[in-house]
Amino acid sequence: xxxxxRLGVIINPLAGLGGSVALKGSDGVALEALSKGALPQxxxxxxxxxxxxxxxxxxxDIVTASGDMGENIARKMGFTTDVVYQAxxxxxxxxxxxxVTELLKHNLDLLLFAGGDGTARDIYTxxxxxxxxxxxxxxxxxxxxxxxxxxxxxxxxxxxxxDGELVSLMSADVMDIDEALFRQGHVQSKWFGEMQVPxxxxxxxxxKQGGIESEAWVLADxxxxxxxxxxxxxxxxxxxxxxxxxxxxMGVENTLLGVDLIKAxxxxxxxxxxxxxxxQTVHQSVKLMITLIxxxxxxxxxxxxxxxxxxxxxxxxxxxxxxxxxxKLKALEGRPLMVDSGDPVLDKTLAGYYKVITGYHDYVxxxxxxxx
Numbered sequence: 174x175x176x177x178x179r180l181g182v183i184i185n186p187l188a189g190l191g192g193s194v195a196l197k198g199s200d201g202v203a204l205e206a207l208s209k210g211a212l213p214q215x216x217x218x219x220x221x222x223x224x225x226x227x228x229x230x231x232x233x234d235i236v237t238a239s240g241d242m243g244e245n246i247a248r249k250m251g252f253t254t255d256v257v258y259q260a261x262x263x264x265x266x267x268x269x270x271x272x273v274t275e276l277l278k279h280n281l282d283l284l285l286f287a288g289g290d291g292t293a294r295d296i297y298t299x300x301x302x303x304x305x306x307x308x309x310x311x312x313x314x315x316x317x318x319x320x321x322x323x324x325x326x327x328x329x330x331x332x333x334x335x336d337g338e339l340v341s342l343m344s345a346d347v348m349d350i351d352e353a354l355f356r357q358g359h360v361q362s363k364w365f366g367e368m369q370v371p372x373x374x375x376x377x378x379x380x381k382q383g384g385i386e387s388e389a390w391v392l393a394d395x396x397x398x399x400x401x402x403x404x405x406x407x408x409x410x411x412x413x414x415x416x417x418x419x420x421x422x423m424g425v426e427n428t429l430l431g432v433d434l435i436k437a438x439x440x441x442x443x444x445x446x447x448x449x450x451x452x453q454t455v456h457q458s459v460k461l462m463i464t465l466i467x468x469x470x471x472x473x474x475x476x477x478x479x480x481x482x483x484x485x486x487x488x489x490x491x492x493x494x495x496x497x498x499x500x501k502l503k504a505l506e507g508r509p510l511m512v513d514s515g516d517p518v519l520d521k522t523l524a525g526y527y528k529v530i531t532g533y534h535d536y537v538x539x540x541x542x543x544x545x
Contacts, residue, residue: 177253178233178335181281181304182223183272183296185288186241186264188215188311214515215311218324219287220246221517222309225328226335227251233335236279238272255279269295277304283334283371285327287311290349293319294365297347305342305369307331307377310513315475318345319370321377322471323513323520330371345370345377389418391498394533396422399462399496400438407436407454409488411463412477415496419462432479447481454487461485462494470505472541473523474513482516490523495539496530502539509542 223246226233230252237243238258247254257279258272269288273296276284283305286296289312300306308320309327321327333340344367370377396419410416410433420427423438431444434453442453461480465472472495473480485493495510512523529539 179280179282180226180233180235180331181273181276181279181284182219182235182237182243182247183269183276183284183286183288183292184215184219184241184243184246185269185286185292185311186215188288188292215287215309216241216246218311218515219243219285219309220250221324222285222287222321222328222331223247223250223252225325225332229332229335236276236281238268238275242268242272266291266295270299273299283307283331285309285331287324289315290317290347293317293347293368294349297366297368300368302344302367302369305371307370310474316348318377319347319368322469322511323474325517326377330377334371340371342369342371344368391500391532392418393422394535395419395496395498395530397533398530398535399494402494403435403438403460405437407434407441407457407459409434409450409454409459409461409480409484411461411480413464413466415464415498416462419496430476432477445479447479447484450479450484451481451487454484458492459488460492460494461488462496464496465501465510469511470508471511471513474511474515478515480514482514482519485514485519485523493523493527494530495527499531499537502529502531502537509540511542 227250233252234255235247235252236255236257237247238260239256240260242260242264244254244256258275260268260272269292273284277300281304284300285307286292287309292312293308296306306319307327307330309324310320321330330340346367347365349363349365392415395415399419400423410420412430412432414429417427417429425435425438425440426443427433428444432450433443434441434445442449445453463472466475469475512520514520524541526538526540528536531537
């Protein structure tokens with residue numbers, strides 16, 4: 174008789190709260206995010222991951238913490254559930270560490286956790302390389318290489334392990350940034366260590382690459398093309414250095430790590446929340462200009478949660494404009510672009526080939542993957 178798979182599950186219920194309300198993280202601002210109307214996402218994203226193995230739940234024992242840290246989702250989905258840590262109603266980083274410490278005593282095959290880079294860092298301080306781990310992306314900042322490219326992708330890796338497939342292990346970097354500086358528009362990333370992660374390149378993301386594009390003339394060409402496309406429509410300008418360069422070329426102030434709204438090359442409002450974006454653009458013709466995260470290829474769902482599923486539907490796929498240098502696309506080594514909006518149905522509709530602006534009147538066709 175085959176042994177049952179022992180899956181550790183940890184959820185940071187506060188992960189990602191700051192994203193949709195433009196707080197650029199959740200560390201220390203969870204209450205403020207909730208007061209601004211942010212809705213918890215981490216539990217639903219863990220549910221998406223676990224749905225990949227839900228048909229096999231008679232072969233799985235989930236070991237977890239109480240309440241929203243794992244128990245509620247596991248029991249709701251019908252998994253055999255062993256609660257080994259009693260969490261308070263309002264959890265903190267110390268609860269993640271304490272829960273993982275208890276989980277390590279229970280002979281796990283894999284630890285699956287939902288959160289962002291702060292959660293990965295907290296788990297690393299306890300686990301180091303003692304146990305294979307895999308993250309379900311649920312935070313605002315996801316620079317680390319320990320996460321699946323989407324919740325479903327993380328679940329797919331668990332399914333491969335459950336079915337006894339030969340899945341290698343790789344050492345993946347645990348990264349985090351200074352959120353106080355991040356909110357001021359400065360990225361200061363720090364390497365904390367490595368954890369062992371199931372090595373499935375199609376499903377596990379790369380570490381985010383940073384830095385400003387040095388080929389300024391290429392970016393100037395991209396900016397010239399982008400400005401021609403704007404006309405007098407409202408334009409939502411996503412985050413990142415490429416978008417920042419375009420706005421600098423227009424002489425418009427930019428929120429490097431936020432989302433701005435412009436019209437006729439003038440700033441309408443800076444650093445908008447998800448709710449503000451919906452209100453400002455309803456019943457209007459709108460273009461969305463976004464770029465990809467270098468090394469990872471995500472265009473939605475990493476650092477721009479203000480671009481909500483409701484907003485993307487309101488704008489329409491045909492009004493999404495992707496801009497990137499060819500060097501950035503080449504660095505993906507053939508991997509497709511990724512969308513992880515939090516709405517799997519929307520993600521599916523967004524899949525397909527897009528015309529990516531790579532210069533002035535210069536384009537390439539590049540695929541956006543359907544992740545399932």
